[in-house]
Each structure stands twice: as structure tokens, then as C-alpha cells.
Amino acid sequence: MSSDMPKPEELARVSFQPPESDWMDTPVQFKSGTYNFPAAKKNVEYLKMPNPHAWAVDDKDWMLGDKWKEKILDGISDRLQKFRSFSLFMDICVRCGACADKCHFFMGSGDPKNMPVLRAELLRSIYRKNFTVAGKLLGSLAGGRELTEDVIKEWYYYFYQCTECRRCSVFCPYGIDTAEITMIGRELLYELGLGINWALEPAANCFRTGNHLGLQPHTFKDNIEFVVDELETATGINAMPSFNRKGAEILFITPSADVFAEPAIYTLMGYLLLFKYLDLDVTFSSYASEGGNFGLFTSHDTIKSLNAKMYHEAERLGVKWILGGECGHMWRVVHQYMDTLNGPANHLEVPRSPITGTVFENTRSTKMVHICEFTADLIKHNKLKLDPRRNRKVIPTFHDSCNPARALGLFEEPRYILRNVCEQFYEMPENTIREQTFCCAGGAGLGNDENMEMRLRGGLPRGNAVSYVRDKHGVNMLACICAIDKATLPPLVEYWAPGVGVCGVHELLGNALIMPGESEERKAGKINLRAEEDDDESEGGGDV
């Protein structure tokens, strides 16, 4: 983290006093540390999106291209006809303000345009002026305003200050979902070639190589082999998986961060141990090597384009069903978009656990099971020998990731696993978990370094809840089931709640699993998957 970042006490001194000038007359100011860099031209070109051009946020002229106003208005018109959500949400907001202080970016910045209601009004005002009778006749009296280049700049700033976490939609009396607004707002910006690189480059890489860092097949395999070696060092067990294997029963797809980024690689170790323990007939794919879907942060068409690889690869390999790893937005796509866009997956069978015989009825059509559902079922059926004492130094709390929380309702499965693999477990305050959970403030493409101040601001509510349980219960680990979380929460907790680590649920499972043939050191609980050795013989509690 850069040294010029203000101290947490200072950053948290947020003014909630709106400016004197009306929001329509207050132009956007791009402050370093609070915005994202533009998508590189090559990535826009590679994905064959409109108006690829090189530009910078500081440029006066963003080179929006010919007829840019028409393109925006046509884009709005087109989407009003394609999305009832959009059509409805443009009309029915009463500006009651219930959503205002539900957004982590508003809480951490005090910027009124980060109130979900005002974020949406940035687009609604253009809609009213151009598509409603009242707005056409009465203009600003009816809440309409002219579409100008400044509006476009404002959209770029604020539609990328939304992590599409959907917390506001829980509180809205009409269920207005700001994620729908900003997803469509971002699509409109792409009509002019405007996007952010942190979302578009991963999307371009996923398209070509199958994963967001652009790892080519041999590198992808190398990375996993490296993790397998590390795992062997820590446990004495070789848990090498198979790749692109035809005829396997299950295709396993996880976010690719699991194969190269700490601490996500320890989650991968957990999966590998579990698969080895069960002798599961499962294979990884180098082609469908990304669970995450950067299309969700780009456009609906890109969602489909990237997601298509999952079913395509499952069909090619002839597997029976798909198992998915710990990921947030991947699971929103799998649960709410995949079957609709790329199904029906008639080439697959209704998932059935080969170990317990449980048929996952809730995945009857999509045929993809969440690893937490799979593992919770195993534990419930006593199929895993677990020694929670091996996690005795870990006092975890659980961070519900936005999408598994508010798009699936996957609340109990990970908690059930945690309670079975750890000796202690503490919840954060109820306004900060489950359906009210707070975002890591780095989702939806915003988890880059140039945006760090805004991430830390948006991370205030989550960080503060973590520091609360750290001080009250001695919590020293923030467990989560999202790869973006695993990348963005470490700087967040380091800043707001130092002394707390970040891990995946399956890392803790991997620690607790009593493996046949494991090393004596592991048997005695003296080494964990991170190869951290522990000679302290004291019982429980930890040393925090």
C-alpha cells in the first residue's frame, strides 16, 4: 500500500454534507486513487467492441466518435425494450433515500453521487429528458437533463464506483437493483469505446486463453503443478489432478486466481486434498480454466461469450456434471445466467454425489454444484475424517461474498463447513453479514491498485466489522468463498483491521482433513497448508 494513504482514522472522517450546488450542476472531478484506468485499445479491439481508441481520463476530449449521442440514446432505447428491469427501474424510483446509506462507497466517501439513488439518477435524468413526456416538456423541472460529454464522464466515474454488490436492492421497497443500472450503463459506455482495463483485459484474456491472466495451457498446468509440489512439501501427499481428461465423471472449474495467487492457492490445496481423499473422478480443464466471468462487469454478450466455455468443455470431455469452486461473481453467472444463456445442458446428468449418493435437486437444470454444497453434504454424511484441532490457531469469522449471498442465498453451507473444521467461529454484527453483507469494495472490475483509495473507503464497513470481532472475540482470520475477496480483502484488513488474515473455506477444510499417508508433522497438527510450522503445544485459543 502506498505510503501517502491517509491513516485510517483520517480516512474514516467522512463528511456527509452534500455540496451547495445541485447535483446536476456539480461536474465530476477525477481524483487520483478513486478511479480506474481506461481499457487499452488492443483489448477493445480484441473483443471486437465499438470505437476502440486510446484515451486517458485527464484528456479533455475523450474522442467519443461520430454520432455519439445517437449511439447512447439508441442504446438506451434498445435496452428499454430488452430489459424489464431497466424499463421499470427508470420509472418507479420515488427517491425515498432508503438505499442511500446502504452503499459502502457512500459510507466511505460521503459523495452523494455514491448514493445508489443518485447513481441511478445520473442515467434516469437522461432517460427522462429523452424518453418521457414530462421530461421532454418540462426538462429539469421533471428531473431531466441534457446529454453532454460531462454526463458521459460522470457515468464513467460513478458506474465504476459501483461493485454491483446489490446490497441496496435488499433495502429498496421496489427491489430496484443498482447493478442492473450500472451493468447497462457500462454497456452504454462501451458503445463509445469507454471501459476500464481491469475488467476488459481479463475478459480479453479469458476469451483467448480461458483464464483472466492469460495463462497459456502449459503455464496453467505448470502453476497447478507448482501448487501440488508446495502441497506435498506441507503435507507429504501428492495430490496431482488430471487435466482435460475425457470420460471423467466431474469437470471442476474454479477461478484461475486459485492456481497462482496467494492466499487463493491454499484454497486450491484444500480442493486437491479433498479430491485425493475421496478419490474423486474429476478433471481440470485448461480451456475452461476460469470460473470467474469478467463479462459480468462488461456486457451481457460478453457474459455469454465467456461462460459458453463451461458447457462446451463439459460436453467435449463427456463429463456427467460440473463442480464449481469458491467464487463470487462466477456463481452469480452460474446461478442466474448460465443456463438461460448457454443451456439447456442436456448432455449432462443431474448432479449426484458419487460418495453420498445425494442428488443435488436444486441444480437439476443447470447441473453445476457449488463446492460448499458438495462438501457440506459430505460432512453431514460423515464421509470426512476431520480434526478441527489442527486449525486451533485460527479463530475465523465468515465474510459472505456479495453474489453467493444476494444471488443464491448460500449462507449455511460454508458456515456448516467452518463449524466442523474449526474449534471456534464468530459472526460479525448482523447488519454486515448474510443478505446484508458488505462488499470487499474491489469487485466488478474495481480491484486494481490505481483505485486503492476508493477501495479502502468502500472497505470501511467490512473492515470495521472485522476489527469489531477481532477486538471482541480475538478473531484472526476472515474466511470467504470468493477469489476476488481473496485478492482484495488482504489490503483491506491490513488497513482497517490489522492482524487478521484472509483464507478460503476449503483451505481450513484442507487443514483439518485427516489424510491417509500424511506426514507425521501434519498428523500432529504442526504444519498447515501454508507450510507455517507450529511447535507450540498449548491447547486452543491461539496467541492473538
Add this chain to the structure above:
Amino acid sequence: MKAVSALVAVIVLFAIAYMVGPSAKFVFGVAVPYAAMAVFLGGIIYRVAFKWGKAPVPFAIATTCGQQKSLPWIKHASLENPSTTGGVILRMAFEVLTFRSLFRNTRVAVKDGPRVTYDGEWVLWAAAMLFHWSFLVIVLRHMRFFTEPVPFFVPLLQAVDGFFEIGIPALYLTGVGLLLAASVLFLRRMLDAQVRYISLMADYFPLFLVMGIAITGILMRHFMKTDIVSVKEMATGLATFKPVVPDGVGPIFFAHMFLVCVLLAYFPFSKLTHMAGVFMSPTRNLRCNSREVRHINPWNHPVRVHTYAEYEDEFRDKMIACGLPVDKKETEEPKKAKAGEKKVDD
């Protein structure tokens, strides 16, 4: 400023009807009410059936607010994460009748420390409940003017509403309730810095309009009496399409009815359409079982995909070299053709 313009607009509307109404009875007593009703019905039908209704719901984007239905031994939140139509109906009933989502409202404060606090915030919910339920009862009570015989529940509502028998005729609680709730909602808009900042003239105008309707109604019942028999005659005439405007209908009545007409005509073009829209919100009215049952998108068009074959063509040699299985053993095209694409990889 926005609030003042809205207030002035409502006062002007009141004044027009109060002063001109009695001398232009046919316009204010027949033409305007019919026109307003036509605009209201036509406008709502257009919006629901054509604007919103014609736009499909391409994705199953329910917001889940409770545990999903997954493994049989995990307790499923059938109301907050419904997997059946019955569950959705219940969820919607709670939403529409009790404002379930608004009930969750909290007020956040960021205090020194830093310490983020969340306090229950029920003022908005309570005012909204009082406002909408009072409004509903008032509308139903008014059926006594339009129907003959009067439906059984109307006298019942009147009796309950006037239960405390304050004054003669008894003061209706809902009339006072509506005025009180509208005042709270107005004050909240003015006093809360954030809400004031987001408010448009279109947020103040309907509030003042409703206050004007409530005030004129209360005035008419208790202070500026008008001939109730004539009013009923006129209302029944309108309802049966045999319009008459009897003498004895006072200016306050014209003002009351005109403000109602303005509200009706304004309704379909404003945020008030939330009344109909709430039933159509895809984050609330969909089943949350989108992995169990496929949701259909009528415009699901094909997109450009990168097939496995294309992928293998590009990387075949590398795959073979590192021992990954391949579908075709040999590269069929020269490798150099693909070199240009490598720019993306960095």
C-alpha cells in the same frame, strides 16, 4: 426552491378550481373528471401492458434475502428466497402489504475510532405504512358516494375509522393519518440533508397534492359544509355515465375533486406508477430456483465464442509439449499465422 415551486403549483391548482369551479360546473364537474379518469386508466394500462409488460425479463435476477433451498437438512428461507410460486406470492404479499424491504431500513453513522454503527430506522417505514393504508381506506370509504346500494364493508370501514367519535360528524382517523404521514414525509425530505439533495420537484408536488386533497376533504366534512346529497347525486351520475351537476355543490368540493383529478392524470407519468410497478419488479417476483428450472430469455441471441477447436489450434504444440491431451495430433496450419494475436497476452 423545488419544494416552493411545487407548493405554488398546488395552490394555483386549488385556487383555479375554487374560484372558477362553481361557474364552470360542467367543465370541473364532468369533463375534467372523465378526462382525468381516462388518462389515469389509459396511462396505467399503457405503462403496465405495453411499456413494462412488453419488455421481457431476460434473466432470473432475484435478490435473495435468505438461505437458498439446497440440501434437505438445511433450513430453507421459503419467504426470503422462494423457490415456488406460492413462496413468491407470499414474498410479494409481505412486500406490498407490509413494505417488508423498507422495514429492514437502518441508519448508518461513522463515528470516531472509526466505528460504524447501524441503528434501526423506522420513521420512513411507519410514515409510508400510515400514508398508504390511510389512502387505501379513504378511497374505499369514498365508495359510498359512487355506489347505490353501498357495499357492506364501506359502513364498517367508516365506523372503525370514526371510532373515537371526535366531533360531529366523527373525525376520520385516516384523514388525519394521511395528512400526518404526508407531513412527516415532507419534513423528512426537507430536514435530511441527503434526501433533500436527491429530491426533485416531482417528489414534492405529489406530496403537496395529497395534502391538498386531505385538507380540502377535512375542511369540507367539518368546516365548510357542502350539500352532501347533491355531491352523492353528482358522483353517482359520473359513475353511471349519466352526469348531472346539481346546484348546492360548494366551491370547496370543486377544489377537492379537481385536485383528485390532477392526481389521477399525473399518476401514470410520474413516480407514482410505483403502485403498479412494485408487482413487476424482477428482483422480487421471480422464483429463486434458477439452477433447478431454466429461465428463458426470448432474445437470447448468438454471440462470438472461442471454441475449444480454435483454442487447441492456437496452442496445440504447447499442449502436446507439456503433456496435455489434444483432440488432433498435428497442427494443420502454419503456426506463424497466429503470432499476431499474442499481443493480448501480457
